[in-house]
Amino acid sequence: SEIYLHGLSGAKPPISTDFAALEEAASQTMPPEVFGYVAGGAGSGATVRANREAFDRWKIVPRMLTGATNRDLATTVLGTELPAPVLLAPVGGQSILHPEADLATARAAASLGVPMIVSTVASHTIEKIAEAAGAGPRWFQLYWPNDPDVCASLLGRARAAGYSALVVTLDTPTLAWRPCDLDHGYLPFFAGHPPATPLSDPVFRSRLEKTPEEDPAAALLLWSSMQSGTDFTWERLSVLRELWDGPIVLKGIQHVDDARRAVDAGMDGIVVSNHGGRQVDGAIGALEALPPIAQAVGSRIEVYFDSGVRTGSDVIKALALGAKAVLLGRPYAYGLAQGGEDGVRHVVRSLLADLEITLGLTGHRTPSELSPAALHRA
Numbered sequence: 001s002e003i004y005l006h007g008l009s010g011a012k013p014p015i016s017t018d019f020a021a022l023e024e025a026a027s028q029t030m031p032p033e034v035f036g037y038v039a040g041g042a043g044s045g046a047t048v049r050a051n052r053e054a055f056d057r058w059k060i061v062p063r064m065l066t067g068a069t070n071r072d073l074a075t076t077v078l079g080t081e082l083p084a085p086v087l088l089a090p091v092g093g094q095s096i097l098h099p100e101a102d103l104a105t106a107r108a109a110a111s112l113g114v115p116m117i118v119s120t121v122a123s124h125t126i127e128k129i130a131e132a133a134g135a136g137p138r139w140f141q142l143y144w145p146n147d148p149d150v151c152a153s154l155l156g157r158a159r160a161a162g163y164s165a166l167v168v169t170l171d172t173p174t175l176a177w178r179p180c181d182l183d184h185g186y187l188p189f190f191a192g193h194p195p196a197t198p199l200s201d202p203v204f205r206s207r208l209e210k211t212p213e214e215d216p217a218a219a220l221l222l223w224s225s226m227q228s229g230t231d232f233t234w235e236r237l238s239v240l241r242e243l244w245d246g247p248i249v250l251k252g253i254q255h256v257d258d259a260r261r262a263v264d265a266g267m268d269g270i271v272v273s274n275h276g277g278r279q280v281d282g283a284i285g286a287l288e289a290l291p292p293i294a295q296a297v298g299s300r301i302e303v304y305f306d307s308g309v310r311t312g313s314d315v316i317k318a319l320a321l322g323a324k325a326v327l328l329g330r331p332y333a334y335g336l337a338q339g340g341e342d343g344v345r346h347v348v349r350s351l352l353a354d355l356e357i358t359l360g361l362t363g364h365r366t367p368s369e370l371s372p373a374a375l376h377r378a
């Protein structure tokens with residue numbers, strides 16, 4: 001109601017409240033190679049489109065006279081109460097968007113109590129981002145190095161800096177074929193936006209002949225060459241279990257058999273995600289992958305969702321189809337680019353307000369009341 005009353009009294013928000021307008025503004029103000037990197041997807045962009053088409057195929061069927069006046073978005077994720085079923089997805093290289101980068105995002109997220117999932121390839125170190133987040137909840141996302149000592153060092157630092165859960169991204173053993181970035185000759189990490197956490201890591205640095213300050217290109221190439229490659233298999237997850245004593249969530253699950261394997265491997269959660277369409281061109285729209293996975297494993301493991309969430313209705317659809325919470329990616333990245341910390345806060349608060357209002361209008365009081373019965377498949 002605060003957002004609404006403020007808005008209706010003639011005051012305008014710092015940036016647009018509408019995702020399409022925000023993306024359009026970003027396309028006008030960001031350098032083309034940066035906008036292309038953020039907005040773009042793998043190959044022809046078919047998966048980015050499929051993510052939205054999947055949302056469009058589901059329609060909400062609102063219920064009347066359910067007494068849903070006092071709404072409560074609070075939910076429990078990995079045993080911790082959250083104000084809403086929303087987290088900020090890991091987005092690396094945020095200094096391409098705003099000089100304060102992850103620090104601004106961390107402050108905005110913390111001010112709302114929304115967990116930030118901090119990328120391995122963030123623009124600031126995990127320690128500095130933790131400091132900016134203060135008491136705010138934070139998870140650490142791992143791009144899994146094949147050097148066990150480097151991996152152990154990163155995880156030890158994350159634990160010491162108060163990151164409560166580990167998110168292991170499985171869908172990016174190597175960067176996808178991204179023609180737009182190739183045509184622009186652009187990758188943030190080689191364009192003056194290096195990943196601070198690995199490059200500051202003492203064990204990683206011990207693997208280099210010269211420091212990253214003396215030879216940034218060699219440091220980046222070594223880091224790239226340490227990425228898990230395609231030779232990792234499910235058995236290797238036991239190594240992470242030994243290195244991390246908190247909950248572990250696997251990000252990038254799209255096949256129901258992989259969801260079952262995550263359960264068998266004793267994982268705590270999965271993110272049904274196709275990396276926002278950035279990895280496999282022509283992949284299944286992420287929301288299409290969600291119902292069978294939630295049905296198969298939803299009672300044994302926490303299932304989260306990302307890729308294409310833009311509005312409160314989108315969150316409702318994902319929750320109704322079995323997700324416990326959703327992750328938000330590009331919308332808050334554009335918020336950061338357009339308005340720094342205030343921009344991120346505006347985007348996230350708007351999504352939560354939209355969710356709260358729309359949940360009530362569909363006849364529900366809490367996220368847990370949602371089920372597939374709230375939807376119609378068009």
Ligand code: FNR
Pocket residue numbers: 037038039089090091092093119120121141169251273274275276277306307308309327328329330331333
């Ligand atoms: C990402 N994503 C991502 N994922 C991850 O695990 N580690 C990372 O460092 C990044 N970096 C990253 C950068 C940029 C610019 C984007 C757009 C995305 C993927 C991200 O976590 C999430 O899966 C998608 O962004 C979700 O889709 P939407 O909400 O952007 O459609």
